Amino acid sequence: MPERHAAPALATPADAQASPRPRALARPPARWPPADVAACRTGTVVFKVAIAPTGRVAQVVVESSPTALMAESVTRTVTRQWLFEPFARADGSTAPAWIRSTMRFDAARCHE
DSSP: OOOOOOOOOOOOHHHHHHSOOOOEEEOOOOOOOHHHHHTTOOEEEEEEEEEOTTSBEEEEEEEEOSSHHHHHHHHHHHHHHOEEOOEEOTTSOEEOEEEEEEEEEOGGGTTO
8 A cells, every 4th residue: 555645734824814925936727628618617716725835736725616627627737737936934944835816717718
């Protein structure tokens, strides 16, 4: 059986709100799910991102989404492709952080 590792300790969302927002180095948009494009389903996915001390995304928590497919697309893209400048403490060490973000799937694109 594979060895399991504990998830990294993360700052609480309340701590993150008191901290400056980490600077994004890469934030590509999620791919609009083909089934949602075909049905012309639009909307905004609201989510929180846990950023590890390395600047990589450690966790994505979707708060609301018009469809499960949009939530899955955002989670997959953000986890695999987003990157942030590590959050630096006053002493120069890096720390985990949380941010809240949104991603819009716009109706104007559904007939392209």
